[in-house]
Amino acid sequence: QQQVKQSPQSLIVQKGGISIINCAYENTAFDYFPWYQQFPGKGPALLIAIRPDVSEKKEGRFTISFNKSAKQFSLHIMDSQPGDSATYFCAASMLSGNEKLTFGTGTRLTIIP
Amino acid sequence: DTAVSQTPKYLVTQMGNDKSIKCEQNLGHDTMYWYKQDSKKFLKIMFSYNNKELIINETVPNRFSPKSPDKAHLNLHINSLELGDSAVYFCASSQGGTGDSDTQYFGPGTRLTVL
Numbered sequence: 001q002q003q004v005k006q007s008p009q010s011l012i013v014q015k016g017g018i019s020i021i022n023c024a025y026e027n028t029a030f031d032y033f034p035w036y037q038q039f040p041g042k043g044p045a046l047l048i049a050i051r052p053d054v055s056e057k058k059e060g061r062f063t064i065s066f067n068k069s070a071k072q073f074s075l076h077i078m079d080s081q082p083g084d085s086a087t088y089f090c091a092a093s094m095l096s097g098n099e100k101l102t103f104g105t106g107t108r109l110t111i112i113p
Numbered sequence: 114d115t116a117v118s119q120t121p122k123y124l125v126t127q128m129g130n131d132k133s134i135k136c137e138q139n140l141g142h143d144t145m146y147w148y149k150q151d152s153k154k155f156l157k158i159m160f161s162y163n164n165k166e167l168i169i170n171e172t173v174p175n176r177f178s179p180k181s182p183d184k185a186h187l188n189l190h191i192n193s194l195e196l197g198d199s200a201v202y203f204c205a206s207s208q209g210g211t212g213d214s215d216t217q218y219f220g221p222g223t224r225l226t227v228l
Contacts, residue, residue: 043117043203044203045219087154100161100169105155106156
């Protein structure tokens, strides 16, 4: 049972463009939605996270958009750079519960010059 | 200064062997985790410990046994290794219980190959 669905599986974007990765969740008890970035041979690292009481959070070139009624959230990377090429994972957890992170299936992002 | 460290980084072994992976965090966190990342990059939690107490135990074969000697260490012992155990295993830690956000910090991973 895949509780967090992520798309697309892979994405190629030109340098300077906008990269958009989408996630959908099923469990309405989830109350914390982080995005993790993973470079080859490294562990995932937190990029940005959002709670469901806001619809958008921006940090530099990275923005999370959150739609509680649709149970969807997305990551937007503005002015995408070659250094952004990595695998991105959305995740969800219940901070009021055991805080277990349920990850999406990952999106391999490639930024081309 | 490594926050979450794992040893070894690579582990190649034969089917049927027993092996251990060690994890240490110097962040002063209360909660530690083990994740398995398969060949398709799918990340799934296996175990979670809070202050040496087992909190999460997902559907994992009982050949996998975590051990937490203290809250800074969470080791993973695997008995009777099988081909399907080949994966990258990540240790992570978090402060836990903050009620607001709970960043998990991941180690560099241990790539286990079972021949």
